[in-house]
Each structure stands twice: as structure tokens, then as C-alpha cells.
Amino acid sequence: MIAINLNQFAEVALEHRQRIPDLAVLRRLLKDCRAHQCLDTQKRVESAIRARQQDMAPTAHIPSTMRCFIFRE
Numbered sequence: 001m002i003a004i005n006l007n008q009f010a011e012v013a014l015e016h017r018q019r020i021p022d023l024a025v026l027r028r029l030l031k032d033c034r035a036h037q038c039l040d041t042q043k044r045v046e047s048a049i050r051a052r053q054q055d056m057a058p059t060a061h062i063p064s065t066m067r068c069f070i071f072r073e
Contacts, residue, residue, distance in 0.1 A: 003068035036071035
């Protein structure tokens with residue numbers, strides 16, 4: 001399974017100076033993805049990235065779950 005949070009994806013793309021389409025357009029296109037079938041669009045998953053951020057900043061409250069697009073590998 002592949003899980004992608006689009007808001008986090010956009011943040012990382014901005015950090016690396018990558019241009020991406022508007023998030024509304026991406027949401028619409030990802031639902032019809034053929035390479036990896038979209039299984040769910042708003043599933044809550046445990047995030048390894050968020051857990052790592054929490055470990056690096058233990059005083060900050062960072063939720064461990066986030067809503068993601070879920071794809072079949």
C-alpha cells in the first residue's frame with residue numbers, strides 16, 4: 001500500500017522548489033490513477049514521517065495520524 005498526504009506532498013515540493021499542479025486538480029486526477037489503483041481518498045493512517053518529527057521535537061504535539069490517499073502498489 002502507498003499512502004500520500006497531498007498537503008505534506010505540497011510542502012516538500014515547495015521546499016525542493018518543485019512546481020506541482022493545483023491540489024484540487026491533483027485530487028481529481030489521482031482518483032482515476034491507472035498505474036496504482038486508488039483504494040481510498042480520506043483514510044486515516046499512522047504516519048512514520050510524523051512519528052519521526054515527534055521524536056525530534058518531543059515537546060511539540062504532532063498528531064501521529066493523518067488523512068491520506070491510499071493506493072495499491
